[in-house]
Amino acid sequence: MDPLLIRNFSIIAHIDHGKSTLADRMLELCNAVEKRAMRAQLLDDMELERERGITIKARAVTIWHEHKGQRYQLNLIDTPGHVDFNYEVEKSLQACEGALLLVDASQGVEAQTVANAYLAVEADLEIIPLLNKIDLTHSRPDEVAEEIEHSIGIDATDALHISAKTGKGVEAVLDEVVKRVPPPREKLSDPLRALIFDAIYNEYRGVIVYLRVVDGVIAKGQKIEMKGTGKVFEAVEIGRFTPDMTRTDELGAGEVGYFISNIKRLGDVRIGDTMILHKGPDVEMLPGYAPPSHMVFADFYPTNNGDFDNLREALGTLSLSDSSFSFDPVTSEALGFGFRCGFLGLLHMEIIQQRLEREHDMDMIQTAPTVNYHVDMGGGETIEIHSPGQLPEQYERLLEPIARVQILLPADYIGAMMQICNDHRGVYVRQEYLSQTRVLLVYDIPLAEIIYDFYDKLKSATRGYGTLDYTITDFKAENLVKLRILVNGEDVDALSSMCHADQADQRGRSTIKKLRKAIPRHMFEIPLQAAVGAKIIARENIAALRKDVTAKCYGGDITRKRKLLEKQKAGKRRMRQVGSVDIPQKAFLSVLGDREDSK
């Protein structure tokens, strides 16, 4: 395929602005999908994506578009919009020369519109702004064009007005892509270099590698070397996503596709590695990807200690298709052996946890998320900790991550929002009007506050219209304390958390209150206590169970009633015994503020 006839682009936007819907229309226009197979957000094929109506993983598709009598190959990548999946966007942009910046013309510019646009600017891509959802009567494309110019600094006066829903204007977008997005710069004649940008594990076919050919050509039957791991594999099958996997004999520079070689060991494939021709000319490794920075950490423990190995295997398989979380073995006094995992955000954490449960049938306990702290040990030594349990007895100073937070919101809510920022130990940086009605508010806020309950507060204070984006800019020494929780007199390390000394009393009380509701009654009274150091700052009791007995049990009932009792026991899924107390999963999250699902 002549690289001059290829266009690689991503669709980027804030969450829900219509990226996947736009991709649907493009697939239809290019006849990539049969009519009867079509469904909304076709590329969102993961169960959790369909359930939640959001894109979690970027998806690449090859489509063909005729322009002025010439047939072009378009490789489009539909990216996720949620702040947690920024890393996916960053990776996608690296494989492209252009980006469609989609803005919902009824909502206007939002936090990830700005954040993702900046990523595209940094990657030096041609950015094509699009005003979407103009079928909505309350859309205000002109105002939104102005917001784009103010917030991102690109000209949006001639931005196409489209409706991804009705398809209006989408044909013109395809033409615009051909005209404005530059073709890939690489050459077919160079020695092969392909970048592994993703992979999945298939029970029958082994690891399926997703690649973008940077230089040269990869062909079926070739011996391919993974430059990073040194492993050599034959190209048993290669092909394109159209969007189904479609075999082809070769993929040339600028093309995106897959590679299958019956690879059974997950460790043999590394996301970001370079694929080259085995015994071919020596070439330099591609830069690959910068490691993701993990924002939050939480521990996973199998409910049954015996399932530790299964959990490790499940995490390994999952990390192949999501290279952006980390996991390391960890031990807890209360919960035994498990893994400490690093995530890009709370939604990311929730998704991983649910995928482990559904795709790998894991039954586990997850501790409340925390951020990473820097501990200044004195004498120039600093260590990093990912859980309150790791805090050393003696240290000089404790530093916490500070996020530079950009909040985009309707001007009406600015007062309420500032109050919330102050309540969360925020430090005002600046504010800016993007248009008459939309304001950008910038604060420095400790990351721990953001994961505690800031996001939910923001959503309710702005009736859902406020959005936020953040990056870690600093670590700052603060008066932080460890809030310990004692259940039935026993210190449960997995329930402890860090907080500012001034908040300890209030957080201790609210944690204990929530625990009291979350832990079921037992045959004995269970005292709950919150403590800072040796000082008990809050206490409550869970009253003992008083009556629990079946009235009738005769010969005909025995099997059925026993199963009933066992079923009540099965309700103990995601429950761990600590001492003699059964603690269910939701109790472990009691140390967080009240939060709903973090979409």
Next chain:
Amino acid sequence: MTSFRAQQLTPEPGTALYVHLPFCVAKCTYCDFYSLAAEGEDLDGTLEAVIAEVHRRAPRSPKTVFVGGGTPSLYPPEDLGRLFDELDRASGFRASAREVTLESNPESLDADRVRALRSFGVDRLSIGVQSLDPTILELFGRVHTAETALAALDAARTGGIERISADLIYGAPGQTVEAWLTDLRRVTAFELGHISAYQLAYEKGTIMTRWREEGRLPVFGEELELAFFEATRGALGDRGYQAYEVSNFCLSGQQCQHNEGYWRNEPYVGIGPSAVSQVGGTRFGNPRSLHPWRRAIERGDYPTAWEETLSPVERLGETWWLGLRTRRGVDLEAARASASVEPEEDPTLPRIEEMMHRGLLERVGAHYRLTERGWPLADAVARKFLDATSEREKPTDPWEPAKIVGPTSPDR
């Protein structure tokens, strides 16, 4: 036809025998037994099928016989006579059984019938009184009045059967503890040997459960349930009735021996639709539906619809659960022996200790039994034992730290 292990099992002579006759005048609102309103049903054909199953499956020389339902007393005495004659022919129960109980309801019990039953070999009557409160009787969908119920108790005596038990249900919506105790006193005045007093339970699939789910019935708090439970034990205890099981009370020596066999996890054979058997460590049941059961019998097949065989350790857990429901409790050695569990394989020991430590379990001679405080928590305690003996939940080889070879995530 699927083959069941149960079909190869022959009960030992002496095994307890249960016979289920599924018909009642009307279905009660709380009832989850397999019972049908009799109207329009083929009572005669069903009886013939029961007799056919008796000839095929009844054990020899049963030590106890219990004919339940449904309302067996609904059948005309001649029919019941035929049933007992055939039963005797098949099993020889008249010579072997120490106890022959028939379940009955007030509307179908008078002195003449009782006399007839006695002549068939019945020596114990269990009578469904349930309540003496007209409002509650109506709510329960009972077809008799309080007066009929009390008259039936008299009739049982007059008819010459000495061993009488009354079934009662307490804790109906709106009932107070005081009102219940007053009713209870009226029943104890008859000085029956045995009383079963059940806390009303909302079983799956009953009419009352539906009413409750629809929000039409008030829900009892735990404290009130406990007050009823303890008041019942107290009031009956004061009159000399010992609580020998969670809901069963008797004067000295009047225990229901048939039911005691269930709580000791002993074998039994059940005949009739929905009836369950336990033979040789396997428990199995007939279909909970008249026609499939009858078809199987009439074809000459075994009517088994399901079966389960527990592992020795699981059986031991069950023995604990059932045994703890009784005042006698569990004889550790005997329980292990009958389940064939070696002492070193017994996973219940830590639970015994824990429950004793919590003051819920005590040891009396060779037996472990619930304490006064343990009784209302019998299920919670039982769950501990079932937990410990459940095969599925046992952790597979505990993980050893040395086995970690580091995370398998691709290093980045």
